[in-house]
Amino acid sequence: MKTQFSRKRNSLIGNSWIGPASLSVVGIALLFLILRTVAPGAIAALSTPFWKTGSALSANVHTAGTFFGNAAHLAKERDRLLAENATLRTEQIGLQAKVQDLTKLVGSRTEFADEILATVLVRPPVSPYDTFVLDQGSNAGVAPSMRVLGPSGVPLGTVESVTKNSSRVLLYSAPGRETASWVGEERLALILVGRGSGAFTATAAREAGVIEGDFVYIGGASFAPVGVVISVANDPSSPRSEIGIRPYLNPFSTTWVTIQP
Amino acid sequence: MIRGVALVLSVLSLFIFPHSVSAVLILASALLLPFSGLALGLIAEALYFSPGAHFLPVWALFGALATSAALLVHRFVKTRIIE
Numbered sequence: 001m002k003t004q005f006s007r008k009r010n011s012l013i014g015n016s017w018i019g020p021a022s023l024s025v026v027g028i029a030l031l032f033l034i035l036r037t038v039a040p041g042a043i044a045a046l047s048t049p050f051w052k053t054g055s056a057l058s059a060n061v062h063t064a065g066t067f068f069g070n071a072a073h074l075a076k077e078r079d080r081l082l083a084e085n086a087t088l089r090t091e092q093i094g095l096q097a098k099v100q101d102l103t104k105l106v107g108s109r110t111e112f113a114d115e116i117l118a119t120v121l122v123r124p125p126v127s128p129y130d131t132f133v134l135d136q137g138s139n140a141g142v143a144p145s146m147r148v149l150g151p152s153g154v155p156l157g158t159v160e161s162v163t164k165n166s167s168r169v170l171l172y173s174a175p176g177r178e179t180a181s182w183v184g185e186e187r188l189a190l191i192l193v194g195r196g197s198g199a200f201t202a203t204a205a206r207e208a209g210v211i212e213g214d215f216v217y218i219g220g221a222s223f224a225p226v227g228v229v230i231s232v233a234n235d236p237s238s239p240r241s242e243i244g245i246r247p248y249l250n251p252f253s254t255t256w257v258t259i260q261p
Numbered sequence: 262m263i264r265g266v267a268l269v270l271s272v273l274s275l276f277i278f279p280h281s282v283s284a285v286l287i288l289a290s291a292l293l294l295p296f297s298g299l300a301l302g303l304i305a306e307a308l309y310f311s312p313g314a315h316f317l318p319v320w321a322l323f324g325a326l327a328t329s330a331a332l333l334v335h336r337f338v339k340t341r342i343i344e
Contacts, residue, residue: 126278129315
């Protein structure tokens, strides 16, 4: 039996992998790692144009997709949103009046902190560790451990590291991250455990009365919820319930945030 | 040529595509150029690793695994025409 090697295929998966090309690729990777260690700001500066291009492409793909949408369906959705907007505006006027009345009665002990507005350069699912990279750093006053809030003040995470012109934010939903919180109108204390991609889980006593639709809050300057209970799993053999929580704000589509001390 | 295209696409995917797509492209790239798996894993860590997010550099390990798997494939699997 005669054996013949295919030249054509071997040129694709051959043994020329340990040549200058491989060495260059590994060299560039090591250069990136050294840069990250020695000058972390340089990595963000080098990557920013690519991240911005990626964000722009994602936005354009989404816009192009709406071209194929059903016009009647879109018109119906628009009408529904207009009606919802009008209701919310009325509700907001009522709440503002209530806040003013209460402030007159009891005074205000809350001093609004200075906030820093930042653009999200990269977010999940492009960023694999449930982190944001923001375009504001120590030059703008950002410091580690500062709180990061999304639109409407929804808590998202905390600043983990800072360079002069960028910062990295670790989201509360990072896998395994534990955060003290409370749930529902009874303000039941919970430990939220991040599950990645914005999702959380928690456990609570079965008798605690946690139900689907309850809002979950994190202590701090913002009173906006961080998530909504979507499932309460009761195992007959366990005295505790497993609670599934989805994020109130989708981190995949968050384009700007505010940073607070 | 195809190796270069796969490599460039994999590097760009780290900035543009969801990380699951990047993982698939890293695997494909490692199959064509084994050490690119390790290199791309290291680049992903340099771009995104955050000590509080995970205690292990998952992407560097994934890249190393992809490189090992690709090297095994290159070492033991040979394309041939049996007559």
